Amino acid sequence: MISTGNDIISLNAINITRTKQEKFYSKILSPTEKELYNQAEFAAIPFENFVWLLWSIKESAYKYLKRNNPTLVFIPIKFTVKQLLIPPGYTLTNFETTQLEGAGFNNKAALKGVITIGDDTLYSNSLMHRELIVSVVNDAENFKNVCWGIKLIDGSDPEYQSTAVRKFLVERLKEVLHLDGLVIGKNAIGIPTVLKEGGELPVAVSLSHHEGLIAYSYR
Amino acid sequence: MTRTEILNELKKVFAPYTTNKEMLAGISDQTDLIRDLKINSANLVDIIIDAEAKYDIEIDYDSADKIINVGTCIDVIMEKLNQNK
Numbered sequence: 054m055i056s057t058g059n060d061i062i063s064l065n066a067i068n069i070t071r072t073k074q075e076k077f078y079s080k081i082l083s084p085t086e087k088e089l090y091n092q093a094e095f096a097a098i099p100f101e102n103f104v105w106l107l108w109s110i111k112e113s114a115y116k117y118l119k120r121n122n123p124t125l126v127f128i129p130i131k132f133t134v135k136q137l138l139i140p141p142g143y144t145l146t147n148f149e150t151t152q153l154e155g156a157g158f159n160n161k162a163a164l165k166g167v168i169t170i171g172d173d174t175l176y177s178n179s180l181m182h183r184e185l186i187v188s189v190v191n192d193a194e195n196f197k198n199v200c201w202g203i204k205l206i207d208g209s210d211p212e213y214q215s216t217a218v219r220k221f222l223v224e225r226l227k228e229v230l231h232l233d234g235l236v237i238g239k240n241a242i243g244i245p246t247v248l249k250e251g252g253e254l255p256v257a258v259s260l261s262h263h264e265g266l267i268a269y270s271y272r
Numbered sequence: 273m274t275r276t277e278i279l280n281e282l283k284k285v286f287a288p289y290t291t292n293k294e295m296l297a298g299i300s301d302q303t304d305l306i307r308d309l310k311i312n313s314a315n316l317v318d319i320i321i322d323a324e325a326k327y328d329i330e331i332d333y334d335s336a337d338k339i340i341n342v343g344t345c346i347d348v349i350m351e352k353l354n355q356n357k
Contacts, residue, residue, distance in 0.1 A: 062314060071318070080317050080336075105314075112313060126337045127313065210291060211310035243307065263312060 057199060058117030058190040059259040059270035060109040064102065065184060066264040072101040081108050081129045094139040098181070102145070106164065106186050107134050110177045113190035114168045116259050117175060123242040134177075136167040148182040154202035154225060157195075187261075189270045200225070201270040214262035219245075222258060222269040230254075247271075273353060278346045285322050289315040301343025308341075327353060 071077050078087075081104055089095070090103045098106075111132040119125050140162045155161065158178040166177035168190065178196055179188040180203075189201050202225060206217050219237040226235055226247060236248045237258070247254040258271040283296055290296055290309040305311045311319070320331050320339070329352035331339075338344045 067314075068318070071321075076324075077317060077321060080320065080333075108314065126340075128333050128337055129317075130333050211312070263314060 054121055055255075055257045055272055056117050056120040056192070057257045057259045057270045057272040058113040058115065058119075059201060059261050059268055060112040060116070060188050061203065061261040061263050061266050061268035062105045062109050062186040063184070063264035063266045064105065064186065067101060067105055069099075069101045072104050078104045081111070083130055083133065086134050089134065089137050092139075094143070097144060098139075102181060102186065106137075106179055106181060106188070109186050109188040110134055110166050110168060110179060110190070113177060113188045113259070114170065114175050117190045117192070118170065118173060119242065120244050120257065131170060133169045134166050135169055136165075138165045140164070145181065145183055148184045148205075151205045152203070154200070156200045157197040158189075159197075185266055187268050189259075191272070199270060199272050200229075201268065203266065203268045206265055206267055209264045211262070214267055215260075218260045218262050218267035218269060221267055222260065222271065225269070226256070226271070230256075273350075275346050275350070278349055279342065281326065282323075282342060282345060285319060285326060286311065289319060299342050301341065301346070303342045305339070305341060305345070323349060329353060329356060 086107060090100060095103060108129060111129045114132050115127040143162055161180060163178040163180055168175045168177060175190050175192055176194045177188050177190045179186060187203050189199060191199050202221060204221050222237060223235050232249060234249060238246045238248045240246050245258050245260050247256045247258055256271055258269060261268045286296055286309060289311045292310050295308055303309060306313060320336055324331055327349055331348060335348045338348055
């Protein structure tokens with residue numbers, strides 16, 4: 054079954070002091086992953102951003118796999134980011150817009166990762182700005198069939214964000230599928246599904262929200 | 273320490289990470305941390321670390337696996353407290 058997984062982190066909402074404490078980051082990063090940070094290319098990225106980048110990659114991978122493995126539990130340390138490539142000349146910039154949508158990550162300054170858990174190997178693309186990190190995970194290096202969106206919203210109430218991200222995705226799907234009456238539901242294990250007149254459409258979707266940020270991916 | 277005492281203390285641990293104060297006041301073993309309390313998954317590590325500090329215990333990865341709802345959270349804390357005896 055096709056799948057997708059995404060995650061968004063509001064860097065304005067993280068606790069920087071706590072993130073830098075070993076007792077915190079050691080529950081997210083393995084010693085090998087911490088070594089990745091010592092690559093020269095990461096010098097311009099604050100350590101707290103690196104920790105939350107890996108979190109977002111791992112959570113996206115978890116969401117990707119959970120669809121077909123209902124008993125999977127998210128323990129970040131059990132997901133291994135084996136490789137993380139920063140685009141040449143990468144610098145941390147402001148997000149500078151309120152909404153961004155795309156298909157694939159060509160022409161984007163995306164950080165590309167390879168993740169393993171057990172026998173599964175997955176691939177990630179992440180966008181990181183001063184305000185946010187968004188990651189999307191796929192089972193192939195080619196993301197051309199993976200669509201994604203990021204939007205800034207007013208309001209940090211989880212219920213409001215949950216409604217807003219569903220509306221954001223439905224508006225996009227309505228445009229690309231030329232279908233009205235789409236509803237985002239949830240299956241028995243909490244995976245979001247796209248419904249039309251009660252029937253599930255063969256579209257894999259993933260939703261995420263954190264503080265005033267919402268994001269989707271679909272395939 | 274009884275399950276009820278731990279449950280009441282957990283309300284204080286969860287409080288900074290949930291806006292659903294009404295649900296928090298009436299939590300039971302079955303209350304799901306993410307689905308019911310709307311705790312963002314990004315705060316689950318915070319909760320584990322806060323619980324470790326509160327009870328002077330260490331919650332390893334395999335135990336963290338089990339923390340899905342309030343009941344399993346209490347189970348893990350009680351198990352670790354008993355190991356420290």
